[in-house]
Amino acid sequence: MGITIYDLAREAGVGIGTVSRCLNNHPSVSAKTREKVLAVAKRLSYQPHAHAQRLASKKSNTFSTIIPFFTNYFFIEVLQGVQDRASELGIDLILYGVNNTAQAEYYLRRSLHGGRVDGVMFFSMKFPESYVAKFEQMKLPLVIVDAYHEKFDSLLVKNLEGAKQATRHLISLGHRNIGMINASLETTPARERLEGYKLALAEAGIPFDMEKVVITSNGKQDGFNREAGYESMKEMLRRGFGRNRATAVFIASDVQAIGALEAAREFGVRVPEDIAVVGFDDIELAKHAQLTTVRQPMYEMGTLALQMLINRMKNPCAAPNHSTFLPELVIRKTCGAQPGVVSSSLHSGIELGEPSS
Structure with a gap:
């Protein structure tokens, strides 16, 4: 099995979002961190498109993303993470922006019956119960982001x-x-x-x-x-x-x-x-x-959401994976306290099962 983004993150001692930023030359990453991650990638002979090519042998290599409010800053950041991870893997994305449940259901129907996509990311809305059985029957991989459903993989902040x-x-x-x-x-x-x-x-x-x-x-x-x-x-x-x-x-x-x-x-x-x-x-x-x-680690949510969808394609019969990000309090001037970052009362980071490989 090839080297994955998780292997790079573990070896470099950083998060998967940081690895994704480094591989995509994102300006928010320091030169020192980028050099460290790229050195690890070179040493481990990481090939970002190898996984996508394996998927493409039998699949369309395209995912649909159903998301509200393209102009919302939260979703812009999350989508950047999705897009960067997809680019690393050579995966195409179809983005559907919706304003209401009826529109969301229309694009769910297109995703199910159009034969054009290998999986669906569904963002920040209650997943329609009328589509639960349909997705189970069609066995189309689904990840619900910023919301929860017990029967499907989900990713959200607490x-x-x-x-x-x-x-x-x-x-x-x-x-x-x-x-x-x-x-x-x-x-x-x-x-x-x-x-x-x-x-x-x-x-x-x-x-x-x-x-x-x-x-x-x-x-x-x-x-x-x-x-x-x-x-x-x-x-x-x-x-x-x-x-x-x-x-x-x-x-x-x-x-x-x-x-x-x-x-x-x-x-x-x-x-x-x-x-x-x-x-x-x-x-x-x-x-x-x-x-x-x-x-909220918005960019990281995007990269992990796409990775979870890939994992589901590889392991369609695995139990649903419900992953949660734990938030941090960032103290600046509007509260009147000394600036700083305070981790969650639980702990900071991500709670998730071991990624499939």
């Missing part, structure tokens, strides 16, 4: 743990009146992040108050957008006069948090002096805004 960590951090800074700006509760991440926020409050003996939660009414991207964050922060500040006003806010995504920071500036509210802010994702804009946030 949203609940990340939200708890963000809220606990604000509590540790002395805040008791902590608000939340959330997106549509039709989405799994929004529901889980709300639950994590509530659990952290309960642990600290702080009563949950729905008046301190603003759920966006903006339907675009299910509320995970800048405008929704802007309007939600204005609403929170309007509600916030009096003794029980929020002195801190946990926001369900960075892109919403960027909009919320704009609204705070317009209202003359100082961050973090008047209100502390913590987001979720750690997109590139978060660094420029000095936003304290919960880091």
Whole structure:
């Protein structure tokens, strides 16, 4: 069996996402790390396209990716990881952008019956129950990313743990009146992040108050957008006069948090002096805004999702592999604490089964 990306990562002492970045000459990797990984690849005679060529002998060597919101920063990062890993292996991708369940079902149907793809990556939506039996019958490999289904391989971040960590951090800074700006509760991440926020409050003996939660009414991207964050922060500040006003806010995504920071500036509210802010994702804009946030390893999620799909093709009868990334708290200026990175209360990294070989 040939050398895999996992072998390179293990030998070089780095993550698979870092290996993928090095092989694709990604600018975010230091020259020292790139040289180390490339030296290991050369020493082990790594041939990135060998696996894809083996697959191509009997397959179309094409995967479909069904994903919402091409313009969402989270998905742009994840797709970059998918694309880079696919390029390494000579795999073609068909990208389907969808806005609702009906569109997702249409492209699932095309993937099943078009005969054009070897597998499907399905992102961030509840997988339609009406298609469970169809995928099982057709034995078409499927990986669900940023969501979960017990019958199929899945890959997601522990949203609940990340939200708890963000809220606990604000509590540790002395805040008791902590608000939340959330997106549509039709989405799994929004529901889980709300639950994590509530659990952290309960642990600290702080009563949950729905008046301190603003759920966006903006339907675009299910509320995970800048405008929704802007309007939600204005609403929170309007509600916030009096003794029980929020002195801190946990926001369900960075892109919403960027909009919320704009609204705070317009209202003359100082961050973090008047209100502390913590987001979720750690997109590139978060660094420029000095936003304290919960880091999701988005690029690594993309590379691993594609690798899981390949593993499923090689081992179609194996039990479903449910892998989870554990988040990290990245402390910057918007919370008022000293900058740094705090690993999850569990541990940082990935929880997954041994990759198939």
